[in-house]
Each structure stands twice: as structure tokens, then as C-alpha cells.
Amino acid sequence: MLSFPSCKINIGLQLTDRRADGFHNLLSAFYPVGWTDVLEIIPAPLTEQSADENVDSDLVTFTTSGLPIPGDPAPARNLCVRAYHRLKADFDLPPVQMHLHKVVPIGAGLGGGSADAAATINLLNVQFGLGMTVAQREDYARELGSDCAFFIQNKPQYCIEKGDIFEPIDLDLKGLYILLVYPNLAISTAEAYAGVTPRQPITPLRTLLEAPIEQWRGTVHNDFEDSLFPKYPLLAEIKAQLYDAGALYASLSGSGSTLYGIFSAPPNSPPPFSRYTVWESKL
Numbered sequence: 001m002l003s004f005p006s007c008k009i010n011i012g013l014q015l016t017d018r019r020a021d022g023f024h025n026l027l028s029a030f031y032p033v034g035w036t037d038v039l040e041i042i043p044a045p046l047t048e049q050s051a052d053e054n055v056d057s058d059l060v061t062f063t064t065s066g067l068p069i070p071g072d073p074a075p076a077r078n079l080c081v082r083a084y085h086r087l088k089a090d091f092d093l094p095p096v097q098m099h100l101h102k103v104v105p106i107g108a109g110l111g112g113g114s115a116d117a118a119a120t121i122n123l124l125n126v127q128f129g130l131g132m133t134v135a136q137r138e139d140y141a142r143e144l145g146s147d148c149a150f151f152i153q154n155k156p157q158y159c160i161e162k163g164d165i166f167e168p169i170d171l172d173l174k175g176l177y178i179l180l181v182y183p184n185l186a187i188s189t190a191e192a193y194a195g196v197t198p199r200q201p202i203t204p205l206r207t208l209l210e211a212p213i214e215q216w217r218g219t220v221h222n223d224f225e226d227s228l229f230p231k232y233p234l235l236a237e238i239k240a241q242l243y244d245a246g247a248l249y250a251s252l253s254g255s256g257s258t259l260y261g262i263f264s265a266p267p268n269s270p271p272p273f274s275r276y277t278v279w280e281s282k283l
């Protein structure tokens with residue numbers, strides 16, 4: 001079976017306090033965006049060896065194409081394979097072949113890897129009739145990363161605590177246009193968090209988002225900008241260029257380095273961004 005794991009942007013991101021477990025509580029609206037990887041999972045052909053139930057055959061044959069995945073290249077460390085093995089611990093899953101075609105920039109504030117993990121859980125659930133509810137799939141996803149659970153339902157959510165607990169929000173950007181600009185700058189999530197000082201917001205993000213999008217500039221804020229823009233002035237420059245290009249609202253997404261602009265008409269990838277990785281579509 002095939003799946004197209006999408007990515008997300010963060011609309012506002014308030015880091016409110018540091019938790020006892022070393023993570024941070026946050027308030028953020030997660031919004032899905034249609035830039036996707038491609039994930040295929042098929043049952044592995046039975047070999048004589050694996051047909052013998054006493055042989056712990058290699059359960060996952062994992063291959064990738066497209067963007068190289070940095071960090072630990074061992075397939076066993078890929079979030080898709082880790083998702084399979086987490087479910088294998090609780091369900092009778094057969095050996096599978098997985099292929100991941102990587103398109104979404106990695107470590108870019110877009111949750112691409114997290115989306116792949118969630119897509120694996122959803123695919124295995126359907127393909128092998130595991131019968132898991134949405135809540136059960138979200139719980140498995142939470143074990144794989146703070147961004148993963150969002151991608152199980154993959155719809156706009158108001159995210160609280162680690163970013164993995166959801167409240168409904170009426171946030172509809174349909175008909176507008178989004179331009180994502182990835183400046184090919186790798187910023188680790190841990191590095192981004194290390195540079196921020198959490199604080200309780202004067203006005204909770206949910207209240208700020210009740211205003212029309214034309215009023216979000218200057219109020220709906222991603223707190224990571226405070227720590228990353230001084231270190232990487234290019235990010236502030238791109239955000240300003242998005243406004244110069246006519247964006248209704250522009251911001252850093254997640255822990256970066258992707259910036260995005262939301263427009264009332266197709267932005268048509270204006271010149272300042274031609275040297276970067278860009279993606280645009282109607283929402």
C-alpha cells in the first residue's frame with residue numbers, strides 16, 4: 001500500500017514553561033501542508049528461512065530514495081522502521097518491505113520525519129487489519145516523537161503540552177496560498193530549544209488566532225524566532241522578504257529553518273527565493 005506523508009507548519013508557537021522531564025510545554029496551531037514524501041509498505045515475499053516460525057527473520061527490508069537522510073543512516077533507526085517494531089511488539093505483524101521516497105526537507109521545522117512515522121502506523125493498521133482507534137494510533141505515535149501524533153489525523157489542531165495533546169480549533173485557511181522557503185540551513189530541534197527562555201504568554205495563542213489573519217502580524221509569534229534570528233539573520237531577512245512579496249502573514253515554522261508566507265493570491269515564487277528550496281500551493 002502507498003501513503004503520502006505530508007508536513008506541517010506551526011501558526012504561532014508559545015513556549016510557556018520547562019517540564020520536569022526536560023521537555024517544554026507549548027501552545028501552537030499545527031496546520032497540515034500538502035508537500036509530501038511517498039511511503040510504500042508491502043508484505044515481504046516469504047523465503048524458506050522466514051517461513052520457519054522459529055527463525056527471527058529480518059522483519060523489515062527498508063530502502064529509501066530522494067533526499068538523503070542525515071544522522072544515523074542505519075535503517076533500524078529510521079522512524080518508519082521504529083514505528084513498525086513498536087507495533088510488532090503488540091501485534092502479529094508479518095515481515096514487510098518498506099520504501100520511503102524522501103521529498104520534504106529534513107530537520108526543517110516541517111515535521112517530515114514525524115509524518116513518516118505516523119503514516120507507517122496508519123498504513124500498517126489498515127494493511128493488516130489491526131483495528132486500532134485514532135486514540136490508540138496517536139498514543140503509539142507519541143512514543144516516537146512530540147510531532148508524530150498530530151499526523152495520525154493530519155488536520156488543523158491547537159496543540160498543547162509537548163505539542164502532542166490536541167484541542168479543536170476553528171482555523172480554516174482554504175482558498176489562501178502558502179509559500180514555504182527552506183534556506184537549506186540545518187537547525188537541530190534540541191539546539192533551537194536550548195536557546196529559548198520559556199514564559200507564560202500575556203495573551204494565549206488561541207485568543208490571538210480568533211482575529212482575522214490580516215491582524216496576526218506582530219501578535220501571532222513563534223518564540224523560536226527570538227533565539228534563532230540573532231544567530232541566523234538570514235531567517236529574519238527571508239521573513240521580511242515574504243512580507244515585501246505581499247504575504248498576509250509570515251513566520252518561522254517549528255524550530256526552523258523553514259519560513260512560510262500565507263498569501264491571498266498565488267505568490268509565484270518571487271525572485272529573492274530562487275536560490276532556496278521553495279514549495280507553494282493553494283491551501
Ligand SMILES: C[C@](O)(CO)[C@H](O)COP(=O)(O)OP(=O)(O)OC[C@H]1O[C@@H](n2ccc(N)nc2=O)[C@H](O)[C@@H]1O
Nearest residue numbers: 022023024114145146147148162163189190193254255
Ligand atoms: C519544534 C516542534 O517541531 C514544534 O512542532 C516540536 O516541538 C519538536 O518535535 P520533535 O521534532 O518531534 O521533537 P522530539 O524528537 O520529540 O524531541 C527532540 C528534542 O526537542 C526538545 N523538545 C521537543 C519537544 C518539546 N515539546 N520540548 C522539547 O524540549 C527536547 O530536547 C527533545 O529531546
Ligand SMILES: Nc1ncnc2c1ncn2[C@@H]1O[C@H](COP(=O)(O)OP(=O)(O)OP(=O)(O)O)[C@@H](O)[C@H]1O
Nearest residue numbers: 070071078079106107108109110111112113114116
Ligand atoms: N523518515 C525520516 N525522515 C526524516 N528524518 C528521519 C526519518 N527517520 C529518522 N530521521 C532522523 O530524524 C532527524 C530529523 O528529525 P526531526 O524531527 O528533527 O525532523 P523533521 O521531523 O523532519 O522536522 P522537524 O524539524 O519539524 O522536527 C534526522 O536527522 C534523521 O536522522
